Amino acid sequence: MTLVLTLVLAIGVFAPLGQAAPAAPTPGDKTPAGTPTRLAPPSAIGENPADKTLAKADGGRRLASEQPLPEPLSPQVPGLPPKQQPQAKALGLGAAAEKPCNVSDFTSRTGSDLVQQIKSSDYWCIDSLFKIGRGDAANAFRESQMVTVAYAARDAANSYRGNDSGSISELMYYLQAGYFVQFYNEDVVGSYGDSLRTASRAALDAFYANPRSRDITPDNAGPLFGATTLIDSTQDAAHYLPVFKRLLTDYDSASWNKAGMAWAVNPVFFALSRGPDQAGYRAAVNADPGVMDALYAFANRNRDLLGTGLGTMVFNAATELGRFMQYPEFLPKLRPSVRDLLAQSSQSGPSMYERGALAWSVLHRDKDNCAYYGACDDPAKFKAANLAVNHTCSPSIKIIAQALDSTQLGTACTSLTNQDAYFHSVAKDSGPVKDDNNSTIEVVVFHTDFDYKVLAALIYDIRTDNGGMYLEGNPAQVGNQPRFLCYENKWASSFEIWNLNHEYTHYLDGRFNVYGDYDAGQVLPIDWWVEGFAEFVSYSYRKVVNDGAIAVASQHTYKLSELFDTVYATSSQDRVYRWGYLAVRYMLEQHRSDMDAVLAKYRAGDWTGARTILKTTIGTRYDADFDSWLTKCAAGACAADTPGEPQLPECAGGDIRKLDANCVRSNIAATTGNYAHFYVWVPQGTKQLKVSTKGGTGNGDLYYNPGSWAYTNSYVTRSAGPDNSETLTVSNPPAGYVFFSLYAQQGFGGVSVTSEF
Known part of the structure; x- marks a missing residue:
């Protein structure tokens, strides 16, 4: 249902979230409070920037619960591949391939030797150290090593010339890696104390004191980005409130965007989002509340970015402004600013994400005054404006969607309805568990993960720091409506709903395998x-x-x-x-x-x-x-597609129509009404020939003709099921060429065609 700059890889037609470091889409679970952010280098651009933060892929069989505001999002330019996004340009990395480090180059060095090794390494190399093994973590990132690197970064900051000539980006990224690894491996790395806090502040203070850190140039973008990200890693937001105000105030969309520097200001929002978890933060904001003014001014001044790839920064500013509403003493100051931003936004269109975040804050932090903001009815209005697609798959399955067309609805319905029989064949259940009245499921599909994070949080009042969520409710209550929330996977090459089958399994599992609601099953580990x-x-x-x-x-x-x-x-x-x-x-x-x-x-x-x-x-x-x-x-x-099923190799040769003995052609596609044709040479004396298809989207029917190309009006036998799981077995086939075709009853893609004899 959960990489937060979580790096998740889409596998298959309706792939479950594989890994966060995880959430989501990105290839993205909730970042534990205080986790140092790793704002990932270009490999993860366009994903959710808390990428390497280990979160859960979904929420399991969840009941609705209070939802914290979404984490900030990374800006991107739509239509560009990840390694051409602004962050990559800002860091000067282009489309370079990842170059993992030789870990011993770092673990075997100390002092100036370690510093020189870091300076001579490229960004990709240091990036690989975020995944360093526990056995090497202490030698690379124990506090004394980190203090050495931090003071080297201070020296580089003092002599900073507005570019990376002193390798300040590499030094600061190494520090980010250390904070990240130590957070998850404190038992082996050891604790970080005042000496590292002092050294890290020395580096960052020196950088921001250097006037070249204010250069509006492509050369300054990468180092400024790294320094601001490091503030978040050090969990020192209170100390750097003046820096946050400066960056928010200095940002000018025309000049900064031209210089590729939007990424350099965005880490401010991440650092602010984690501030409430840090000691002294609230007191620091009380002493210097100007950061709230800076956030409001940023969101108000840059509204022209809404609807562009950088519009997420306006959303981030509004989100962080709303986060301060959790503190009652700030409400008098915040109310006019929040009301003004709400008045400039609507429940649909480019400004709806900004409004969604602010409306959530109002309804959770100042609900008694929701009429003052004009936000009392926003959940219902957002649902009416954005979830207009209603489709019944079967008497037990209904889809409510933001943007699915008829073909996509058909594909999703087929996948869900066909899963029932498979589930019961594995579960071997004897019917619903006692007191379970959940006879229907409502599947809510948002258009993107961004839509899910913002809109689902407001409309359904759930946590959206995950890849989807099943809301079971109380199955014993008559009239209870279970539903699961998910979203289209825009990172996939073809239509795909993230976690569709995973979430549907939660519904079936809760109905046929696990008694009671979600909380009932949490009495002991399950x-x-x-x-x-x-x-x-x-x-x-x-x-x-x-x-x-x-x-x-x-x-x-x-x-x-x-x-x-x-x-x-x-x-x-x-x-x-x-x-x-x-x-x-x-x-x-x-x-x-x-x-x-x-x-x-x-x-x-x-x-x-x-x-x-x-x-x-x-x-x-x-x-x-x-x-x-x-x-x-x-x-x-375990590499078989299903347990016990052997995996065959790809058929040889460049002609994708040519099948052979015991091989597979993958990723076959055809549009509705068209064919994918195949031929195979059958040796003399072959007793049996089997051709089968599986996987992918849509619906293809398999036809066989021994003498010429197979068509719907020219065939000997066919297999025409409701999806792409088709098999034809021909006994004593004639020697020589025989022909098969996969006819697209409904446009299909990602289908595998296997021939065995």
Whole structure:
């Protein structure tokens, strides 16, 4: 349902969120309070800039809960590929390939040798250190190393000439990496104290005191961006309120944008968003409240950016202004500014995101005065203005969407309705659990992840720091309406709804496998099953390889008995989703009877009984076998599209129409009413020829003709199901060329065609 500048890779037709560092789209979960931001380099541009911050891909079987304001978003220029976005230009990186570092070059050096190594490394190299292993983390980023680098950055700042000639960007990015790694590995890196705080302030103070830091030039963009981002990493927002005011006030869209410097001011919003979690921040704003004036002036002055790739900065400014409404003492000062910005915006069009963020703040922080702002009815008005598509897939499934057309609705409906049978074949349930009246599901699809973050937060009052959310409500209450919220994946090459099948599994799992509502199932740890099963069904139903899970399997990070203890609040995204998938798949494949016993307890709401089976009856009994299974999984056993199904190689040759023995042609597409044609040479004496299709979007029917191209009016046999899962088996086929065609009843894409004989 969750990279925040989370880097998520879309896999398959309706891919679940693979990884945050995670949220989202980006390839994006909620950043823990105080997490140092990694404003990612160009590889992640256009994703949500808290990218490497480990968040959850979805919210599980959630009840509605208070939603914090969305994190700031990164500006981008629509239509440009990621590495041509403004941040890449500002950093001077262009489209250079990533160059991982030799970690020992850093862990084996100290003092001036370490500083020189950093200065001689490129930005991509240092970027790879964000993923440094725990065994190397202390040698690279212990406090004494960081202090050395911080004072080197101070020296570079004192002699700063308005460009990166002194490698100040590399030094500051190394510091960002250290803060990031230490946050997640404090037990091995050690704590950071006053000596590093003093050294980091010395570096940043020197940079901003240097008049060249105010240059409006492309050369200054990268270093200024790095310095402002580092403020957020140090969690020192209170000290740098004057810098934030300066940057917000100095920004001039015409000159700064021409110099590629918009990215340099945007980190201000990230630092402000995390300020409330830092000691002394509230008192500092009380002493110097001018930052609120600067935010209002920025949003008011730059309204011409709305509707452009940089319009997210206006949204960010409005969001951060609204965040200050959590402090009652600031409300008298804020009310006129917030009301003025609301008066200039509407529930649709380019200004609706700004209004959505501000209206949320009003309704959560100053609701008794919502009439003063004209925002009392905004949730209903936003829903009416933006969720106008209503489509019934079946008596049990309804789609409400922001922008889906008839073809896309048909594709989504087919995927959902066909999943029912697959789910029940895996779950082996005997019907709904007791007291569950959730007989229908409402699927709400937003147009983009940005729409989801802003509009879903206001309309449905949920957390949107994730990749989607299932709101179960109380299934025992008559008239309860469960729904899940998701969004179109605009990073995919073809139509795709992010987490569609994962979220639908939550609905089915809650109805047929887990008694009661979400809170009922949280009495004892159950998240390993809730998310692991949703991942397992989503991947296996779509016949998509879970590459992310296979990758972590090779690391042997957890024992099976440890995974039974997984809970959202204390677990990384990898543990919740990828390791959850591995644990569930292992139990279903290798110990089905044990899993059936656990499910019987889950279905009855006997959480203690289920826990006893997992932690006492099973206990550590399967840990060694699970470890061996992980080795096989990483070696290829889990690379089958579905458990137990071998993966065939791509057919050779450049003619995509040519099939051969035991191979596959991937990513086949055709528009409605057209064909994808294939031919195959059959050797003399072949007993059986099987051609099958699967995956992708739309609906293609498979036709066979032994003598010439196959058409709907010229064929011997066909397979015409409701989707792309078609198979034709020909016994004793004639020797020589035979022909198959995939006819597009509904335009299809991403289909795999396999031939076996």
